[in-house]
Amino acid sequence: xxxxxxxxxxxxxxxxxxxSRAALRAMREEVEALDITxxxxxxxxxxxLTRQIDERIKxxxxxxxxxxxxxxxxxxxxxxxxxxxxxxxxxFYIGRRHVHxxxxxxxxxxxxxxxxxxxxxxxxxxxxxxxxxxxxxxxxGDLTAYEDEHLSDPAEAxxxxxxxxxxxxxxxxxxxxxxxxxxxxxxxxxxxSGLGGTxxxxxxxxxxxxxxxxxxxxxLLYAHRERLAxxxxxxxxxxxxxxxxxxxxxxxxxxxxVRQATVDDxxxxxxxxxGADDAAAAIVKGDARMAEVLRRALYSxxxxxxxxxxxxxxxxxxxxxxxxxxxxxxxxxERDIRYGAAREALPQRVAHAVLVQMERSGEAPxxxxxxxxxxxxxxxxxxxxxxxxVEPAKLVLRLLTDAEFLAEHSEGLLSEDERKTILWAKPxxxxxxxxxxxxxxxxxxxxxDLVQRTHSxxxxxxxxxxxxxxxxxxxxxxxxxxxxxxxxxxxxxxxTPWATRSWAEALAHLGKPEGVVEELTAGFRVPTDVxxxxxxxxxxxxxxxxxxxxxxxxxxxxxxxxxxxxGDVVAACExxxxxxxxxGLIAADARIPALAEALEEAGLGCLAPGEETTAETRLTLVxxxxxxxxxxxxxxxxxxxxxxDGEPDERTGLRRLYVALTRAVSxxxxxxxxxxxxxxxx
Numbered sequence: 001x002x003x004x005x006x007x008x009x010x011x012x013x014x015x016x017x018x019x020s021r022a023a024l025r026a027m028r029e030e031v032e033a034l035d036i037t038x039x040x041x042x043x044x045x046x047x048x049l050t051r052q053i054d055e056r057i058k059x060x061x062x063x064x065x066x067x068x069x070x071x072x073x074x075x076x077x078x079x080x081x082x083x084x085x086x087x088x089x090x091x092f093y094i095g096r097r098h099v100h101x102x103x104x105x106x107x108x109x110x111x112x113x114x115x116x117x118x119x120x121x122x123x124x125x126x127x128x129x130x131x132x133x134x135x136x137x138x139x140x141g142d143l144t145a146y147e148d149e150h151l152s153d154p155a156e157a158x159x160x161x162x163x164x165x166x167x168x169x170x171x172x173x174x175x176x177x178x179x180x181x182x183x184x185x186x187x188x189x190x191x192x193s194g195l196g197g198t199x200x201x202x203x204x205x206x207x208x209x210x211x212x213x214x215x216x217x218x219x220l221l222y223a224h225r226e227r228l229a230x231x232x233x234x235x236x237x238x239x240x241x242x243x244x245x246x247x248x249x250x251x252x253x254x255x256x257x258v259r260q261a262t263v264d265d266x267x268x269x270x271x272x273x274x275g276a277d278d279a280a281a282a283i284v285k286g287d288a289r290m291a292e293v294l295r296r297a298l299y300s301x302x303x304x305x306x307x308x309x310x311x312x313x314x315x316x317x318x319x320x321x322x323x324x325x326x327x328x329x330x331x332x333x334e335r336d337i338r339y340g341a342a343r344e345a346l347p348q349r350v351a352h353a354v355l356v357q358m359e360r361s362g363e364a365p366x367x368x369x370x371x372x373x374x375x376x377x378x379x380x381x382x383x384x385x386x387x388x389x390v391e392p393a394k395l396v397l398r399l400l401t402d403a404e405f406l407a408e409h410s411e412g413l414l415s416e417d418e419r420k421t422i423l424w425a426k427p428x429x430x431x432x433x434x435x436x437x438x439x440x441x442x443x444x445x446x447x448x449d450l451v452q453r454t455h456s457x458x459x460x461x462x463x464x465x466x467x468x469x470x471x472x473x474x475x476x477x478x479x480x481x482x483x484x485x486x487x488x489x490x491x492x493x494x495x496t497p498w499a500t501r502s503w504a505e506a507l508a509h510l511g512k513p514e515g516v517v518e519e520l521t522a523g524f525r526v527p528t529d530v531x532x533x534x535x536x537x538x539x540x541x542x543x544x545x546x547x548x549x550x551x552x553x554x555x556x557x558x559x560x561x562x563x564x565x566x567g568d569v570v571a572a573c574e575x576x577x578x579x580x581x582x583x584g585l586i587a588a589d590a591r592i593p594a595l596a597e598a599l600e601e602a603g604l605g606c607l608a609p610g611e612e613t614t615a616e617t618r619l620t621l622v623x624x625x626x627x628x629x630x631x632x633x634x635x636x637x638x639x640x641x642x643x644x645d646g647e648p649d650e651r652t653g654l655r656r657l658y659v660a661l662t663r664a665v666s667x668x669x670x671x672x673x674x675x676x677x678x679x680x681x682x
Contacts, residue, residue: 007661013072013136014143016093020068020107024099028060059254061099064141066252069108071119072134076152079115079129094119095178097254110484111180112192112222120188124158127151135181137163150365168524168552176246177630179211182524190518191215195459197225198515200487200503204548205534205662206525210246210629213461213488218253231458231483235260236476236639238464241610242629263472264438267445271393275435279497279648284422285439286469286498288509289413294447296409297399299338301390302453306330309382311354311373314466318354325350329386339453343387347374350382392447393431396440400424423525442471445478454478464628465489465506469498473509485512492542493628495656497648523548525631527556530668533680534661540679541655557634557667564673566598572636572669573604573619579666582613582620582631588642589623595638596621624660635664642675654679 037050062068065194071094078090092109094116099108111118118128130151137145147163161162167182177280183191193199199216203209215234235250235258237243243260250258264273277285284290294523305325308667311318330351332342349372375380397407401424408418428434436444448454460480462468467491468476476485485509491500500506507515523531528550535547563569569585576583585606587595599606606621607613609630613620620632624643637643637660644653659679661668668674 007491010143010146012336016107017068017143019094019101020099020358021062023107024060024062024068024097026056027063027099028101031056031060031660043401055181055256058251058256063252064652066096067136067138067141067143067181068099069093070136072132072136073096073116073130074132074134076129076131076191085312092116092161093123096178096252109253110222112219113592115416116242117188117192117564120183121185122151123157123185124151126264135161135163137166146571175371176210176249176430177206178249180215180253183206183212183215186520186522187212187215191219193516195220195227195484197610198485198487198507198510199519200465200507200515200519202490202503202517202545203488203520204490204523204545205491205524205531206550206631206665207520207548208376208524209488209490209520210463211249212520213463213486214246214249215253216486217258217459217461218250218255221255221258222670224458228458228606229257231456233258233459233461234457234479235461236266236432236463237262238467238628239626240627242464244610245630250340256346259565263468264441265382267441267475268438270444270448271434271436271441273433273436273438273441275440277439282437282439282469283498284414284418285443285653286471288470290443290471291446291474293406293413294395294443295450297395297405298332298390298447298450300409301388302329302333303386305382305386307379307382309350311376311378311651313373318357319407320350320353320357323547324353325386326670328353328650338449338451338453339390343383344390346383346387350374350379352526384663390451391431392444392451395432395447396443397428397434400440400444401428439471442469442475445475449478454481456480456482459485461486461488462510463488464493466491466494466500467496467508468500468625469496470505470509473506476513477511478511481511485515485539487512487515487654491537492545493655493659495625495628495647495652495659497652499652499655519544519546521548523550524552525665526550526662527552527554527558527664527666528667529555529558530664531662531670533558534658536682537658541651541658554666556664557669559668560670560672560676562673563671564636566595569595569638570598570602570604572671573599576634576636576667576669577604577619579634581666582618583634583636584620584622584627584630584632585636585638586621586622586624586627586663587638588624588646589625590646591642593637622663624656627663628659631663631665633664633666635668635670637661637670639672640670640680641672641677644677 011677031053034053036046073092075089092115094111095108096111098110100106118130119133122128122133124128133151135147136143164182187208188197190201198261201209201212217233235315239262247260253267289448305322308322308326309320331343351370355365355370391437400422403423406419409635457479458478462476462485465487494500503517507513531548531550538545538547573583573585585595604619605617606619607617609620609622610627640657643660644650648654
């Protein structure tokens with residue numbers, strides 16, 4: 001779209017915003033007015049079409065406090081044109097979704113479209129045929145400022161965008177928001193990587209890895225919508241608080257069909273998790289060796305036939321000898337197909353052997369005869385004896401309660417001490433009465449997949465992946481065997497005893513050894529002084545990792561204070577709440593009840609992690625175990641040594657502390673009465 005030179009740029013841009021909002025409203029009204037009574041053959045089609053229309057209406061919602069467009073590109077030539085003879089350049093407004101006018105001309109271009117890419121990638125060194133890049137500043141939903149970069153003008157020096165910096169440093173209130181206006185070139189490369197490949201993003205605190213992963217989903221849904229509509233997409237987070245925190249990002253980008261879940265949600269379908277393991281048992285149960293233990297235990301149920309099968313049909317008797325049955329069983333085992341699929345194939349293979357005999361005797365049996373033979377009582381009895389049905393939960397229950405059975409199938413894999421670690425001390429009467437742990441549910445999920453293949457999705461995003469065990473990686477990998485994955489995490493923030501040691505190892509367990517590892521090291525969220533302080537822990541928790549380098553111009557507020565008691569901690573919270581934005585009080589889990597009581601006595605209301613902040617309540621009380629992935633404008637971190645002591649070992653404790661120290665966007669106050677961990681001293 002070409003337009004005349006602006007005489008009053010801000011007024012004209014506001015006019016374009018108003019026109020674009022009107023056009024979006026017209027698009028929505030057009031969908032709302034659709035009459036489907038004449039195009040649906042039956043009620044099923046009507047239901048499907050109605051649901052699609054409802055989703056389209058939701059996707060076309062105009063969020064008053066969310067800018068409809070945030071940038072503009074003025075191309076020197078029409079995109080795709082060759083050289084200066086390509087004709088007059090074009091202008092495009094870049095926004096969260098496509099908007100067109102009554103005749104179909106674009107008024108806003110979706111940020112994911114190829115023509116929008118230079119908004120994120122173009123630079124003075126490589127202008128990508130862009131003459132001007134304009135960024136817009138908003139207050140609420142009102143367009144209040146703009147900033148221009150003449151990328152193809154050699155007389156203009158490259159400079160940092162003030163509006164971009166302001167948007168990055170804007171106070172955080174409420175759930176996580178999209179970063180579509182501030183995506184950086186290195187982030188954009190990951191976002192726009194293809195559907196066919198798996199990408200693993202190693203990123204320190206504040207590098208935007210979660211946002212990059214969510215925006216990659218949005219991009220893939222744009223570029224491969226039809227395919228992913230069939231196969232599905234899934235975002236996996238570490239806990240419900242985290243998922244609640246990020247749940248508005250994709251809807252704000254117009255994507256409403258992405259499912260969100262935790263690993264426990266995925267594997268907890270077959271049994272109810274009511275128990276818990278100690279760290280030693282959880283480590284063994286989460287080890288990849290357990291997959292082979294389960295496979296051995298499952299296939300131990302297959303026994304070689306010792307008796308022939310005799311099928312009676314009318315006056316004829318057809319006999320399949322034991323050695324021929326054994327050949328059939330061995331062939332099915334060698335094909336390495338799922339236990340359940342092989343069991344279903346066995347009666348058909350036996351029936352085929354009978355049909356061969358029938359044909360040799362001059363009969364001409366067809367498929368109906370083969371199916372009838374497969375259902376014959378003698379054949380069914382033989383299959384039941386040779387290849388019995390195995391229920392995954394019962395299999396795992398036997399392994400955990402029968403010492404001899406476990407020893408037999410873990411020989412050469414687990415040590416005697418490891419077997420003792422995972423064996424239950426008391427017998428259990430049934431699957432329903434067992435107090436299953438989260439790690440047990442993962443084992444049952446593995447066993448279920450050995451019996452029947454798990455449904456695979458088109459794309460899976462796995463966030464905070466560093467905390468998964470090898471068996472949990474396998475559980476996630478089963479959900480994308482025929483699809484791809486985006487793996488997000490930070491090795492320095494691994495806070496489980498089985499935390500990931502390397503991304504190559506994690507990708508192998510996931511079943512994606514060919515995945516590409518990308519590293520984000522530019523910190524957009526955590527202030528310089530805060531990340532510098534927290535990075536003192538890196539040599540002790542993740543040697544070799546590149547420290548995050550904050551790119552924020554504002555160094556942030558940082559202070560370490562001695563506190564005589566809970567009153568001083570509450571006072572620090574009251575002080576930080578005088579600033580704009582959200583405040584988080586993070587403390588060791590064991591100290592949360594006492595701090596909650598102190599806040600209540602002071603008349604200071606607080607929220608639980610994941611609950612949305614409001615103008616009235618901007619303080620969240622956060623157990624250190626739930627702090628991962630969350631962020632607050634200001635943070636009070638109570639008693640660092642208690643955070644360390646709250647974990648099973650010092651390394652895990654220091655990693656938990658690293659997470660807690662890096663949740664602040666604008667300022668951090670560390671309060672302590674006990675000595676600080678020595679690793680924090682210079």
